[in-house]
Amino acid sequence: MDVVRKSEALLRAATRRPIREIRRLALDLKRLWRHWVKADTARYNKIFIAGCARSGTTLTQRLMGCFEDTFVHRAEAKHTQLDMLDRPEANLVVKRTERGHVHLAKLPSAIGLIYCVRHPFDVLTSSHPQSRAQRRFHVTPERWLAEYDALLRLRKAQPGRAIAYVRYEDMIAQPDAIQERIAQAFKLKPHIRFSEDPSNPIRATSLRKWERNEEFRTYLATLPPAFLARLQEFCDEFGYDVPERANA
Template sequence: MSRFYIAGCGRSGTTLMLRLFKNFEGCTVIFKEAPVSLLFETEVNTLHVVTKRNAGAYKVLPETIEVVKIIYMVRSPYDVLTSYHSKDTKRESFYIDPERWVSEFESYKKLVENRSGKGVHVVKYEELINDPDLVQRNISQFCNMAIAKTFSEAESIKASSVEKFKSNDMFRNFLLGLDDSVKASIKEFCEHFGYEYWLG
């Protein structure tokens, strides 16, 4: 049996990716946030099983055994850090605080280091939005799973949540006011994953 774990910082598309995994053949999708151990505790009669990370998963993600393949979601840090949770009706604060974001990135780097880059497939949220079927084909190859239905056929994926900060002065001012240490991590992230850095 193949086991897959969808990881990445909150507001990076992990829930969307988990939902889309139902469009691969022979894959049981566990629709919940969970520790990686759930992949071994759940009895399934399919060739593949997948779930997504819970809130504290980044703390132990680098030590995940290599038999579990990681689908790691990344998204522009500007959008992640200025995103509200869909259930937050008051919107008094952003969902992911900068310290959590930095910790998630450090966890990713350690994961890749521990695995020498093997068994980790990165998916950029923006690429998933712009060309979902190409992303699906790449995942299919990485996971060795056949496609049952294309992502674009299965779900209407909207781009309305991309780069909201560009038209929102409050978002931009928040980002510009981040601590220099956080900005340094954002710069490293942008250089690593191919995002534009504009915070100075």
């Protein structure tokens, strides 16, 4: 009986040994990865651009290309892309994906954050080539609200986090002032003024189109009161006006 038990114990030990070794290897790799990420974070100044679609994230991405020693990842990506980049530049910039707001609250504290905002009425009445065949306006009220809630979750999860807010309207009116503010926030040095960048698509006509377009105003009038109440909270914080009839 003892022989049987010992044999069974040896068999179990033999079958468990490879698993233990694999687990040990996995733990070693995990420790190595954490050490590499920590060292990599110290090496780079990592910056993540977030914000609702049609709020100026692409414009901000282009602005970041006007700084010295800065690599801007052109494709939209998760913030984890910053850990995968191996570049000679000291500053790395990644712009969020369409679903980036889902994981925004988990953004590592070592990664700097630029958050773009724009008057919600302009966001909600803006079209985009990618979605034009599916719907009239690119950002639905549900998408806008999900983005705003994600920002609130981030601030609740990381109350001490510094966030560099960029208002689209300020970017249009004073691009160089916004560039200087970002430079100070992240210790960057401009190599060209954003206003002098030939690829800079600043257009003042993109502001407050809903005031000049009856179709836009008609659509905005259909937004439910509960949604408008949340929208008002956002506008109060970021200094946007909301016509009284929109809240009626």
